[in-house]
Amino acid sequence: MPEYDKLLQIKLPEALESAIDGIDRSYDLPKQLLDADVSEFEELDCCVFAYFDRDDIFYLNQEGRKLLDMRRSSLDERGRSSPPIFWLEDDAALRAADDFATRRQQPVQGARELVTLSWGKTWLHGTKYPIRSLQGQTIAILFAGYEIPPSRQIKLVAEHYRDTQFGIGEN
Template sequence: MPDYEKLLQANLPEALESALEELDRAFDIPKQLLQANVSAFEELSCCVFGYFARDDIFYLNKKGRELLRMRLPSLDEHRNSGPPIFWLEDDANLAAADQFVANRQKPILETRELITLAWGKTWLHGSKFPVRNVQGQTIALFFAGHELPPSRQIKLVADHYQQNQHQIGDN
């Protein structure tokens, strides 16, 4: 079991690297990741989530659960029930980054991710990491990052919709 005090004192990249090293090349099949000890991710000060595919998220850490819950309406009666449901935006550029990390089997340290919830979308800035099986094949990805400030969110949303608008009208 990791020493939490040392993990929290380490800077973010070292703490993430340590937590990811415990998962990397430790399992034969993706399903085994569901039983992995992910306690090292729980106290990190950033949103961390793991996914097999963009539509198959299997883990969200404590900070991520807090981030996504703070956006819920205050009168929501389900506020304290289970982790919030979210999904990753189905965007070609974001999916290409996933594919790049999976194929190259090295992290991208400066990237974004667009999270979609029932109330809307929010952009995160961070890093994507591959998790490989014992044979060295990528079986999952982890994202670790922070929500972007509102001013940056507005610009990214405008840019995102402008790019998608051109694709919708093209024949």
């Protein structure tokens, strides 16, 4: 399936680069990103989210917010449901791309993210971009990508849990 991965890398919208240029090297402090103009990200057809740390996501675009409700039952009464959940799985393999983007201050293409949502978990595939301060230090990471099709998700879940469950079932 390497050809599938290459296709996903090529398909990110051209407008993404322009939107990133609008916030990269534009702020001194991470908290200033909370007031950034993110309108260019809202209309993109890919999921875009930004975070200071893996447990501190501060932005999720419209396409990403659609993932929150994607598999919610039509019988579910929204007034009684729990608040939407969107968080990144925290393990060494998934953090490695964050660390690489931060150290090298270069985008990491072909990055994957395992995202936990209200209805379950899903894999995304795309690119991670470092968002830098005026001084050039990485102050946040921005991920842009697409949900991986269900047929491919099954294999990724199996690989992920095989790699993270050391010693289970061994004698």
